[in-house]
Amino acid sequence: MDRIPGLSVRLKLTLSYAGFLMVAGVVLLAAMWISLLRSIHPSTVVIVRSRREALHDFGPTTALVLVFLLVFGLVGGWLLAGRMLAPLARITDATRTAASGSLSHRIRLPGRTDEFRELADSFDAMLAQLEAHVAEQQRFAANASHELRTPLAITQTLLDVARNDPDRDVDALVGRLHAVNVRAIELTEAMLLLSRADRRSFTRVRVDLSLLAEEATETLLPLAEKNGVTIEAAGDVAPTIGSHALLLQLSTNLVHNAIVHNQPEQGTVWVTTTVEPRAAVLTVENTGEKLAPHIVSALAEPFVRGTERIRNDQAGVGLGLAIAKSIARAHNGTLTLVPRAAGGLCVTVRLPAAPSQR
Secondary structure (H helix, E strand, O other), rough: OOOOOOOHHHHHHHHHHHHHHHHHHHHHHHHHHHHHOOOOOOOHHHHHHHHHHHHHHHHHHHHHHHHHHHHHHHHHHHHHHHHHHHHHHHHHHHHHHHHHEEEEEEEOOOOOOHHHHHHHHHHHHHHHHHHHHHHHHHHHHHHHHHHHHHHHHHHHHHHHHHOOOOOHHHHHHHHHHHHHHHHHHHHHHHHHHHHHHHHHHOOEEEEEEEHHHHHHHHHHHHHHHHOOEEEEEEEEEOOEEOOHHHHHHHHHHHHHHHHHHOOOEEEEEEEEEEOOOOEEEEEEEEEEOOOOOOHHOOOOOOOOOOOOOOOOOOOOOOOOOHHHHHHHHHHEEEEEEEOOOOOOOOEEEEEEEEOOOO
């Protein structure tokens, strides 16, 4: 944006310091002049003559003092303003560096805490978040490109084989193409949902995590029965503020993940909700294989799978936990993953508790 050139802040501060110093000097000299006049003898003739003599003696001295104050105010104000604005210059340089595309630079302003130090620390924190977000987006874009390329490559291969083999079974080809297309659609919808959660573009209402967990459990109960998994749901009313649709998606993803990453037979999923002083908590645990901590720490990353899916018809797209984590973060909450000692995973979501209704 083009702006009209103006005075620098340093020059404005310098003129302000000099101006205040001049005003203070004039007031001080005026007070001294009044005090001097009051000390003269009260005779009329003597008063007039004494005032003329005092003005003749005091005038040049006053002018010299004012000139000295002006020069001292300008020089001292310029140096003082430069010293005071030095941290702002460092912040400006860091801003220009960040604007050029380098997010790794940090101000790291030394000294005690003041307004400039708080601004610099806030800017460093913002740069750190931006750098992490950009790195995450780049990693996500690379993974998404790889995941989307797979179904497209399979489709291309099937079409090439069909074109070179006129006698190929059309029904089988259509079935394979349909399955690959469904997977591509699911992947695209999952990425759109993840992007929506990251933008935090949703309406916030009062929701109860226990009702959402119950709805997710009922929806996925046929899948659990098909896979021989028992779901045990219990808990307290856990109100929070957020998007009903997104929080339902979070609950559904966690329960679905607990079902498909379970034991081949006689697996169990525990879904509970609790209330803490300032948080509404949803916990989903499941039986399954023992997981190493370093594997669990990466499970919420996009397209990361800890183990192969037990059921091939529920392979998923590798975004279930990533979407759940993004939704929790969009609601100012947290999602933590902890491996169970007996095998399986414990996922805990903490969201800010809704204010009590009166």
